[in-house]
Amino acid sequence: MGDAVEKPSKRVGLGWLLLLLVLSESLYVALARLKAVNGARPVLVFLALMGGLFALYALAYLAASHSGRHHGRTLAMIGAGAILFRLTLLPAGLPDNSTARSLLAALRADVRGERVAYDRYQLFDDDVWRYLWDGQMFAAGTNPYLYPPADAALDSRGDTGPPAPAHALALWDEIRENISYPEIPTVYPPLAQAVFRLSHWLAPGSVMVMKSLFVGFDLIAVIFLALSLKVLDQPTEGVLLYAWNPLVIKVFAGSGHMDAILSAMIAATAYFLLRGAYRASAVSFGLAVLSKMSALILLPFLFKRVGRRNCALSGAVILAGYIPFLGAGSGLFKGTLTFARDWQFNAGFFALIRWLASRLGPSSQEAEMTARAACCLAILAVVSWLAHRDDGGAKTFAPYGAASLGALIILGPTAMPWYVAWILPLAVISQGVGRRVWIYYSALICLAFLVMMDETEHALTLGLEYGALAGLVWFEFKHAKRRRHELELASTGRCESPAFEGGERSPSGG
Amino acid sequence: MNHIHLASLVLVLALPGAAFAQGSGSMHPPSPNPSASGSIEDTPRLQPFAVTQSAKVRIVGIKADQHLLIVEDQEGRRHDLKVDSKTRFKPEKKTDLSKKKDLSVADLRTGQVLKVTFRISDGTATEIKLRESEH
Numbered sequence: 001m002g003d004a005v006e007k008p009s010k011r012v013g014l015g016w017l018l019l020l021l022v023l024s025e026s027l028y029v030a031l032a033r034l035k036a037v038n039g040a041r042p043v044l045v046f047l048a049l050m051g052g053l054f055a056l057y058a059l060a061y062l063a064a065s066h067s068g069r070h071h072g073r074t075l076a077m078i079g080a081g082a083i084l085f086r087l088t089l090l091p092a093g094l095p096d097n098s099t100a101r102s103l104l105a106a107l108r109a110d111v112r113g114e115r116v117a118y119d120r121y122q123l124f125d126d127d128v129w130r131y132l133w134d135g136q137m138f139a140a141g142t143n144p145y146l147y148p149p150a151d152a153a154l155d156s157r158g159d160t161g162p163p164a165p166a167h168a169l170a171l172w173d174e175i176r177e178n179i180s181y182p183e184i185p186t187v188y189p190p191l192a193q194a195v196f197r198l199s200h201w202l203a204p205g206s207v208m209v210m211k212s213l214f215v216g217f218d219l220i221a222v223i224f225l226a227l228s229l230k231v232l233d234q235p236t237e238g239v240l241l242y243a244w245n246p247l248v249i250k251v252f253a254g255s256g257h258m259d260a261i262l263s264a265m266i267a268a269t270a271y272f273l274l275r276g277a278y279r280a281s282a283v284s285f286g287l288a289v290l291s292k293m294s295a296l297i298l299l300p301f302l303f304k305r306v307g308r309r310n311c312a313l314s315g316a317v318i319l320a321g322y323i324p325f326l327g328a329g330s331g332l333f334k335g336t337l338t339f340a341r342d343w344q345f346n347a348g349f350f351a352l353i354r355w356l357a358s359r360l361g362p363s364s365q366e367a368e369m370t371a372r373a374a375c376c377l378a379i380l381a382v383v384s385w386l387a388h389r390d391d392g393g394a395k396t397f398a399p400y401g402a403a404s405l406g407a408l409i410i411l412g413p414t415a416m417p418w419y420v421a422w423i424l425p426l427a428v429i430s431q432g433v434g435r436r437v438w439i440y441y442s443a444l445i446c447l448a449f450l451v452m453m454d455e456t457e458h459a460l461t462l463g464l465e466y467g468a469l470a471g472l473v474w475f476e477f478k479h480a481k482r483r484r485h486e487l488e489l490a491s492t493g494r495c496e497s498p499a500f501e502g503g504e505r506s507p508s509g510g
Numbered sequence: 511m512n513h514i515h516l517a518s519l520v521l522v523l524a525l526p527g528a529a530f531a532q533g534s535g536s537m538h539p540p541s542p543n544p545s546a547s548g549s550i551e552d553t554p555r556l557q558p559f560a561v562t563q564s565a566k567v568r569i570v571g572i573k574a575d576q577h578l579l580i581v582e583d584q585e586g587r588r589h590d591l592k593v594d595s596k597t598r599f600k601p602e603k604k605t606d607l608s609k610k611k612d613l614s615v616a617d618l619r620t621g622q623v624l625k626v627t628f629r630i631s632d633g634t635a636t637e638i639k640l641r642e643s644e645h
Binding site for chain 1: 559561563564
């Protein structure tokens with residue numbers, strides 16, 4: 001009888017999911033072929049496509065939720081969509097993608113290292129050139145932390161040893177020219193450097209291969225999330241919230257950001273914690289820090305769960321990762337310190353404090369320093385408060401971790417859209433408000449790309465982005481409160497914790 | 511609503527205040543930090559959100575009154591390249607121009623080979639590197 005009721009619902013859910021997969025794919029094809037340049041039209045078309053993709057994504061989640069728990073075909077379709085969307089966006093940034101033949105020719109040239117086939121910017125981002133350069137430096141035996149790409153000492157790198165072919169020299173000259181802020185040494189930690197080097201070993205100078213490696217890490221995150229949901233006895237279809245998230249697909253497959261390594265390592269850390277595999281969790285956490293230092297913010301929450309000895313293991317992993325690069329001495333963190341001191345983008349809280357500080361009289365430089373200090377204190381305060389509240393349970397690592405990473409991004413001076421991809425693995429295995437808030441943020445932060453219209457960061461954008469987030473958070477809290485009240489009325493006498501349903505005990509309401 | 515929810519909401523609701531606080535304006539790009547030895551090129555990106563492309567071209571015409579260069583790419587195709595007040599001029603290393611400072615459009619000659627970085631949307635040069643003084 002139960003089956004008879006469930007089957008039509010499953011069929012409806014799967015049919016809708018297939019339709020939404022096809023519709024999403026058509027939008028990803030359009031996104032891959034978008035000429036993403038400055039100006040109102042390209043940026044608004046980009047945002048319209050992302051908006052459409054997020055709407056389809058929300059509907060797909062609803063469809064997947066109605067297809068039954070642990071349903072194999074639903075999961076297969078989610079997996080197929082996740083891979084298809086990523087493959088579709090890998091060629092984004094190739095100027096010659098109007099026909100299949102020109103696309104293949106450009107990809108062949110890229111993978112063989114014959115020429116730079118990709119545009120400098122891939123869907124408004126251009127970080128991939130630095131990764132390629134670092135990989136080449138590391139492979140050539142040069143410590144990538146030692147010299148910034150613009151350093152004159154690197155000009156004669158081809159003068160010793162066997163002469164390189166002319167096309168190879170031209171390729172690396174062009175890659176070097178494409179690097180943003182070439183006067184600043186690399187900020188990417190050792191695991192990231194190892195991945196860059198692996199990419200270089202597979203295909204020197206290839207954007208496609210570099211992006212494919214990141215997509216590989218991205219899919220590893222998907223697998224860990226599906227496993228985590230299973231351990232939590234939550235509907236595995238929830239993995240769609242990460243696997244089909246348009247921001248995640250855009251930033252990793254489309255723009256080739258290395259943060260996919262961090263997402264995979266955070267997902268692995270959470271999964272091993274849920275399984276009680278503390279050593280594996282500690283190693284995963286060490287690898288997360290070795291892919292991006294921002295993972296360090298999770299340390300207090302890991303410490304509470306795995307203890308001192310396993311945290312020492314994380315430390316040993318981190319130290320071992322840095323050993324090959326110790327020759328750079330103080331240069332090891334020069335790029336990171338420059339980033340922490342100078343970078344600023346899309347930061348509502350920072351902008352507010354800077355404005356307030358500037359009204360009180362100090363120079364703009366002092367106001368900026370005050371704002372940075374205030375951001376730092378605010379992040380410390382929020383993370384300390386979260387750590388104090390943390391119950392140390394395996395299941396609550398995700399909501400506390402997501403809230404800490406969220407605080408780092410929202411309260412920090414630099415809120416790049418791809419940073420939100422760090423939070424999403426933990427958000428997906430949280431429940432209630434603690435999940436939805438970060439999903440909303442992943443959609444809203446796309447508004448930051450409005451800066452590409454006229455190369456100016458407008459106050460209205462920050463107002464829209466954070467105002468809408470605040471409104472949605474408010475709505476979610478009201479809804480959660482009402483739901484808790486209803487649950488209390490409906491289940492008097494039942495001993496049911498709402499921590500993972502209404503989100504009352506986890507940090508984001510959560 | 512408990513105090514935790516209230517604190518979170520106050521914090522998040524304060525953020526839109528930034529809209530009024532900041533006012534419109536460009537973001538603060540990172541400042542360049544040349545090394546103490548001076549060996550690092552001082553190459554700040556003055557237009558950090560410009561979607562640009564680089565190309566090696568040869569000047570085939572100069573329309574100074576229109577702030578326009580007519581250039582030919584390596585495939586022999588001709589393009590108009592706009593120059594504005596924000597365009598940076600730099601000498602290519604190891605050329606006879608490398609010691610010259612304050613390069614400008616007046617230093618450009620027909621036949622010169624340039625490495626240009628230009629904004630794709632409107633063809634305005636953000637940086638011009640003079641590769642050779644004469645072609």
